[in-house]
Amino acid sequence: MPVNLPDPVREPPGRPHDVERHWNEMTRRKRLYSVLGLVLLVACVIASLRFANETNAGKFFERLPYFFDFFRDLVPRDGWEIARALFDLPSPYDNGSFEYNYPEGRHYVWSSFYIPEYMFKMIETLNIALFSTVIAALAALCLSFLAARNMMPNPWIRNGVRRFLEILRAFPEVVVAGFFLAILSLGPLPAIAAVSLHTVGALGKLFYEVIENADMKADEGLRATGARWIERVRFGVLPQILPNLMSYVLLRLEINVRASTIIGAVGGGGIGELLRLSISQNHEAKTLAIVFLLLVTIIGVDQLSASLRRRLADERAFHPA
Amino acid sequence: MTGQPTGFHAVRNGDLPMFQLKNVTCRFGHKRAVDGVSLEIPKGQMVGVIGRSGAGKSTLLRMLNRLAPVSAGEIRYGDRNIGTLAGSGLRDWQRDCAMIFQQFNLVPRLDVLTNVLLGRLNGRSALMNVLGLFSREERLEAISSLERLGIDRSALQPAGTLSGGQQQRVAIARALMQRPQVLLADEPIASLDPLNARIVMDALKDINRRDGITVIVNLHTLDTARQYCQRIIGMADGRVVFDGAAEHLDSLAVRTIYGTDEALDEGMTSTAITLSKPVAGPGPLPPASPVPEPIFLAGL
Numbered sequence: 001m002p003v004n005l006p007d008p009v010r011e012p013p014g015r016p017h018d019v020e021r022h023w024n025e026m027t028r029r030k031r032l033y034s035v036l037g038l039v040l041l042v043a044c045v046i047a048s049l050r051f052a053n054e055t056n057a058g059k060f061f062e063r064l065p066y067f068f069d070f071f072r073d074l075v076p077r078d079g080w081e082i083a084r085a086l087f088d089l090p091s092p093y094d095n096g097s098f099e100y101n102y103p104e105g106r107h108y109v110w111s112s113f114y115i116p117e118y119m120f121k122m123i124e125t126l127n128i129a130l131f132s133t134v135i136a137a138l139a140a141l142c143l144s145f146l147a148a149r150n151m152m153p154n155p156w157i158r159n160g161v162r163r164f165l166e167i168l169r170a171f172p173e174v175v176v177a178g179f180f181l182a183i184l185s186l187g188p189l190p191a192i193a194a195v196s197l198h199t200v201g202a203l204g205k206l207f208y209e210v211i212e213n214a215d216m217k218a219d220e221g222l223r224a225t226g227a228r229w230i231e232r233v234r235f236g237v238l239p240q241i242l243p244n245l246m247s248y249v250l251l252r253l254e255i256n257v258r259a260s261t262i263i264g265a266v267g268g269g270g271i272g273e274l275l276r277l278s279i280s281q282n283h284e285a286k287t288l289a290i291v292f293l294l295l296v297t298i299i300g301v302d303q304l305s306a307s308l309r310r311r312l313a314d315e316r317a318f319h320p321a
Numbered sequence: 322m323t324g325q326p327t328g329f330h331a332v333r334n335g336d337l338p339m340f341q342l343k344n345v346t347c348r349f350g351h352k353r354a355v356d357g358v359s360l361e362i363p364k365g366q367m368v369g370v371i372g373r374s375g376a377g378k379s380t381l382l383r384m385l386n387r388l389a390p391v392s393a394g395e396i397r398y399g400d401r402n403i404g405t406l407a408g409s410g411l412r413d414w415q416r417d418c419a420m421i422f423q424q425f426n427l428v429p430r431l432d433v434l435t436n437v438l439l440g441r442l443n444g445r446s447a448l449m450n451v452l453g454l455f456s457r458e459e460r461l462e463a464i465s466s467l468e469r470l471g472i473d474r475s476a477l478q479p480a481g482t483l484s485g486g487q488q489q490r491v492a493i494a495r496a497l498m499q500r501p502q503v504l505l506a507d508e509p510i511a512s513l514d515p516l517n518a519r520i521v522m523d524a525l526k527d528i529n530r531r532d533g534i535t536v537i538v539n540l541h542t543l544d545t546a547r548q549y550c551q552r553i554i555g556m557a558d559g560r561v562v563f564d565g566a567a568e569h570l571d572s573l574a575v576r577t578i579y580g581t582d583e584a585l586d587e588g589m590t591s592t593a594i595t596l597s598k599p600v601a602g603p604g605p606l607p608p609a610s611p612v613p614e615p616i617f618l619a620g621l
Binding site: 221224 | 447
């Protein structure tokens with residue numbers, strides 16, 4: 001018997017020993033499962049990579065050099081062409097074709113003041129995103145209270161609303177947009193409809209999860225005063241969760257700016273439509289101008305939304321004493 | 322405890338409405354949180370409910386306000402059958418039977434004044450409520466009930482920034498805005514320091530004596546129950562095991578309630594502040610001026 005072990009008499013009889021033994025067993029088992037899981041994962045990845053390469057008949061590396069042809073075709077005749085395309089200035093290469101007709105896209109506001117075509121279309125895309133986000137957030141707010149377990153005890157209504165939200169977010173915006181384009185024809189309206197519907201589904205789910213995590217003490221207090229359901233929503237839950245909801249709405253706005261650009265490319269108006277046209281017609285200066293404008297706008301929107309959300313997070317950190 | 326009849330089981334003439342509980346039971350799954358409780362509580366009484374954690378005190382109070390369901394038995398208040406109320410009838414009852422909580426249950430982000438005004442939601446149009454539009458009279462009433470509790474200075478702060486004792490007083494002010502006939506208090510001083518506990522209990526006593534509002538309060542400190550309540554109800558395992566005046570609560574009764582074999586040292590549960598001069602009863606609140614301060618009103 002080793003002498004340097006702690007004196008067992010000093011410990012409560014039996015207990016720590018058992019606990020340590022159990023802990024060791026549990027840890028061993030957890031480690032074993034982790035290693036087995038990792039081995040399985042690596043095997044799956046290798047097998048699927050092999051499968052993919054075989055189905056592609058090994059063309060991946062053959063075709064790879066042509067990938068950069070696209071970028072070679074995008075080089076404009078001179079660097080200033082991008083700026084001219086962006087601000088609708090006359091081009092020295094103007095030969096009457098559509099490639100250099102930048103000034104024709106000008107949107108005159110008054111006398112000689114005009115908004116360049118691409119910026120005008122970018123604003124249209126932003127408008128589509130903003131409008132559909134606001135409309136969808138309001139609809140999602142109404143529906144989310146009907147879908148939250150703590151605010152809607154009736155399981156029929158709750159599950160009905162949840163399924164409805166699932167259906168709304170099940171289809172990607174582009175698919176819904178294609179459907180609405182067939183009904184409403186080209187323009188921003190089908191884009192708004194498609195983005196809004198998907199956003200209602202996506203935000204509705206996030207919203208009702210926030211509501212379900214809300215602290216219900218204030219609501220209980222209001223229930224005890226004999227407040228109606230709508231008053232409990234307004235005073236018991238809403239003040240508490242509003243910063244969280246706003247944060248999700250801003251995040252969704254970022255996503256929707258991209259989504260409405262893409263929908264534009266399939267005929268939903270805005271900058272996306274022009275981008276698709278200029279790429280398909282090999283108008284390199286126009287393409288680069290639009291890509292540049294898109295990058296700046298999206299970075300700008302993301303930064304703005306991030307700073308707003310940070311401010312909301314500070315407010316959310318407000319905790320009652 | 323002056324000015325109250327000692328024979329509290331007897332119903333005095335004109336004392337209706339009052340509580341009548343017959344075999345009241347509340348089940349959560351298989352567990353009977355409250356098990357066959359029968360009681361009568363006349364109007365204007367101050368009742369303390371004591372018992373161990375999980376004895377059903379909280380559930381009993383929540384059933385009276387219908388935050389907990391009545392599984393079996395009957396609760397009557399006057400001619401109202403509380404257990405079967407629904408819709409606006411239930412909300413009207415909840416207005417008449419105000420409740421305050423251990424964790425205060427205020428809206429922390431809203432200012433104190435709005436929190437107090439929320440006591441008046443019942444009986445107003447839902448649209449006006451949702452828009453947060455309250456009349457000047459209602460604001461004045463809210464301010465004067467804050468004044469009565471000595472916290473009108475904090476009226477424009479967010480309720481969440483107040484100390485626990487102040488928040489509990491805001492909760493009482495909100496309860497007063499309901500113009501209730503009954504005030505239920507579920508462990509109102511369990512999260513408070515001794516001084517604030519005293520202020521809150523004094524306020525409850527004052528409401529009971531001056532306004533004649535029936536007060537039923539859950540307590541976990543025996544000496545507080547003795548000091549403030551004319552009648553004490555002891556609960557164990559969902560049943561009433563003691564019901565009588567504070568002076569009848571002897572060590573045998575205490576042992577029945579708390580299920581201990583040896584006598585309980587009451588000083589152990591006590592958090593009260595012993596003042597140098599003997600406390601004859603709860604001290605009166607600072608006299609509230611009947612008219613709110615004009616300077617304060619100018620800003621509203």
